[in-house]
Structures are given as structure tokens and as C-alpha cells.
Amino acid sequence: MSNEKPIGIFDSGFGGLTVARAVIDLLPTEDVVYFGDTARYPYGPKPLNEVREFAFQIVEYLINEHDVKLLVVACNTAAAAALDELSAEISVPIIGVLAPGTQAAIDVSRTGRIGVIGTVGTINSGAYKRAFSTLSDEEIQPLTLACPGFVEFVEKGESSGEQLQVLAERLLAPIVSANVDTLLLGCTHYPYLARVIGQVVGSDVVLVSSADETAFEVSRQLTDMDLLVEEEKEGKRVFISSGDVSWFAEVGERLFGPELASAQAHEWNSST
């Protein structure tokens, strides 16, 4: 495989940009293709088998049309629904966000009292409970909690305001009473809401996002496979949206920064 090929990263919408940011900051010479499936977001409330179909479709598109050398499922819901099947069936190496996020939370927690928040799909799949029992020596059992509604605020480009504050206080009440020392943001959209979430749970609780740890895993795998780009140059970044592209670029630029000043369109049709 060629080192010059891009890394493919995808999410239902803007959330995976938190992971793309960490990958680009860690590996600035790598080319990155980012796909946000905004035509079909949110994934969280959808049945897992539907999300699995979407994930396979996006992965095929990124392999066939963009010839990616490694894939990052930068969406907890899609990773919970499809990572095992994707890893078994595709030829390109693929990384999810669940294990890196879980490991980061275990490393940070002093007491083992850990909360995990995510979409309904991710939390109901039980994927985080399984990840903690696989990765923690002391059988940590996290308090897992679905936060329906958070993703929609990010997709509207809103990361503050009274409505969000009220929703956060209502949704996060069980986390506040559980006296956790660490809260894993088990949805890639949530780091954009970290200020509000942090205010509600209190400054004693460490918020952990999977983005940095996932970027380290990307770097480790590319190094192990000898697939890191060798030339010292600025990597190219391509952003693709299946929904309204000008909206994607407008909100994306606000969340991600000036590199996302424009985006390309990809329309799903019956043959894609």
C-alpha cells in the first residue's frame, strides 16, 4: 500500500471533526478525507442495523472513490453498530473510537467511578460496558447514560445557550448524583458541548474525549505498518458532506476552523 494515500475519517455529521482535528494536529503531513453523513444524521436514535448499513456504504465509498490507506470510524454509534463486522470484512485497517476513549478514561480515573454519556444507540448497544470489562483490570462498571438531544444542538451549530443548559441539567442529573471522578464523552459531537457539560457536572469531574487517544492509535498503526507519509509537506484536507454542503462548510468552519472553508458534495442514490 502507498504511504501517499489519505486517511479516511467519517461520522454522521460534525462530531468526527473532533477526531479529525486531533489526527491533523498529530500528523500534519498526512492527507485526510473527512466524510460527514449529514443527509442521514442523527444516527443515535436509528436501529443499529440501519447505522451498520450506512457505515458499510461510507466505507466502500471512501475505499473505492478516495483510495484511503486507513479508516477511522469517528462516530461512537457507527463503531458500536459496525466496527467488528467492518474489521472482519474490509481489506483496509480500521480504527474506532470506543476502545481509545475507554482506555483514556481508565488511565485518568483515580477512583474507578466513571460515567459514560453517548447516544441512545451507543448506550443501548452495551458496547461501552463490554469495552470497560475487556480493558480494565479492576472490572470497572461505568455508569452509562444516553443524552438524546445533545447532537442536534451541535448540528445546528449551537454549543451554548439557555435551552442547552436546561437540557444538560436534566439529562446529566444521574451523573451528578453518582459522584463520578471521570466522565467519558462517548459521542464525538460532545466535546463541542464540553463547556456546558463541565459546568453542570462540576470542575472536579475530568471530561475525557476519545479524540486524542484515537489519533495516537492512528499514528501507532501507521507507524507499525510503515505507512506514514515520508515527505515533509502540509497534508491536503478534503471535507465531504452528503447533505447541504454550504451549511456543512459554514457550521464546520465555525467548529473546526478555517481549513474547512469549503466542502464537496456526495449525494447518496440507489446505486451508491
Ligand code: DGL
Ligand atoms: N457523533 C456520533 C457518535 O459519536 C453520533 C451522532 C448522531 O448522529 O446521533 O455517536
